[in-house]
Amino acid sequence: MITIFLTFLKIGFLGFGGGYAMLSLIFQESEKLGMTVQQFADLNALDGLIPGPIAINSATYLGQLYGGFWTAVAATLAVCVPSFIFVPLFLHYEDKINDNWVLTAILDGIKPASVGLILAVALSLMLLTVFGINGLGEWAKASLDWTSLLVLGVVFFLDSKYHVNPVWLILLAGLLGGVVYYL
Amino acid sequence: MHKNWILFKVYLLAGTFTFSGGMAMLPVIERELVGKYHLIERDQLYEYATLSQTFPGVIALNNACFVGKKIGGTVGIIAASLGAILPAFVLMLAATIAYQMIPQEGVVLSIMAAIRAASAAFLFSAAYSLARFNLKDAPTIILAAACFLLTVLNLANAPTLIVIAGIVGIILSRVKQVRRV
Incomplete structure (x- = not known):
């Protein structure tokens, strides 16, 4: 429980730029806790189904998975700590801080970085779902799963181009997976 | 109230x-x-x-x-x-x-596999829309590409890269300020 608390504390403090920027941190840090790529993919799907900030959803999910209710509470509180520290601190010294260019500058660096980081996570998930391997190192063992490739392509297209509600896209994917099983 | x-x-x-x-x-x-x-x-x-x-x-x-x-x-x-x-x-x-509580067998496995592929697609889509808004010039594109490659090749972890990216952000902003003066 303490490990998970500290993990999400770290994720919170390094989590600039919102949910998707934080996902790569959550992905890597949770792997250390024993989370599989499958479990992460499921977490990301649940994020699409359940309202709320990605970081809080992730903390609750991993806490519940790796320790039950109280660990879920601890992880969720941990990821909230930075807000409780920085916001009151900022408001207290607001008059003295007339230019927060440093924060904006940090964010200007982290936003582009998070594009690369999230793309790397996306690739990991694609390697697992479409090729059935954990990482590029296992490339020799890769076998192409046509259904997953089709789902990935169609969902990406509908999501990025038409912004279809993720709930429908997940239902569509699940339906296709079910139909393929009985073919 | x-x-x-x-x-x-x-x-x-x-x-x-x-x-x-x-x-x-x-x-x-x-x-x-x-x-x-x-x-x-x-x-x-x-x-x-x-x-x-x-x-x-x-x-x-x-x-x-x-x-x-x-x-x-x-x-x-x-x-x-x-x-x-x-x-x-x-x-x-x-x-x-x-x-x-979901049993991980039979048709459920097939459904979950497809949902995981959809989950991968959401991340590609998120990366795509983040890229459209944040990759505007050469430094930002290089930064994104470097973070992607270093992660894929297992040469650096996310926390390290985020700290470095923050520092790069500060340096870039200083350079711009100096140029303007």
């Missing part, structure tokens, strides 16, 4: 009906706190919304803390934060417990 109770209620409402958090909840907050209860000025709310995004941590929660502090002090922070966190926590906890 007491203002801290209103804070709790408004953030609970906003948290329950907005997906993916962040600033998606802002229209609800504005309608309720500015339009209905007149507890905060519209300009102030938007200033806080912008600030929330530059602070570390959960953006929606940062926003709840700013607005909560302004309206109700420390108690206001607690009220607004609880409202912002509770829906996500309760719903996700219920979903995870349900998820743990």
Whole structure:
């Protein structure tokens, strides 16, 4: 429980730029806790189904998975700590801080970085779902799963181009997976 | 109604009906706190919304803390934060417990495999839309590409890269300031 608390504390403090920027941190840090790529993919799907900030959803999910209710509470509180520290601190010294260019500058660096980081996570998930391997190192063992490739392509297209509600896209994917099983 | 109770209620409402958090909840907050209860000025709310995004941590929660502090002090922070966190926590906890009870066999495995492929697609889509808004010039493209390659090749981990990217951001901003002078 303490490990998970500290993990999400770290994720919170390094989590600039919102949910998707934080996902790569959550992905890597949770792997250390024993989370599989499958479990992460499921977490990301649940994020699409359940309202709320990605970081809080992730903390609750991993806490519940790796320790039950109280660990879920601890992880969720941990990821909230930075807000409780920085916001009151900022408001207290607001008059003295007339230019927060440093924060904006940090964010200007982290936003582009998070594009690369999230793309790397996306690739990991694609390697697992479409090729059935954990990482590029296992490339020799890769076998192409046509259904997953089709789902990935169609969902990406509908999501990025038409912004279809993720709930429908997940239902569509699940339906296709079910139909393929009985073919 | 007491203002801290209103804070709790408004953030609970906003948290329950907005997906993916962040600033998606802002229209609800504005309608309720500015339009209905007149507890905060519209300009102030938007200033806080912008600030929330530059602070570390959960953006929606940062926003709840700013607005909560302004309206109700420390108690206001607690009220607004609880409202912002509770829906996500309760719903996700219920979903995870349900998820743990799903038998991992037969047709379920096939359905889950397809949903995981969809999950990968969501991340590609997120990377694509983040790239469209944030990769504007050579330095930002190089930074993104470097982070991608270093991660894929297992040469650096995410926390390290984020710290380095923050430092690069500061340096780039200084360089721009010097050039302007």
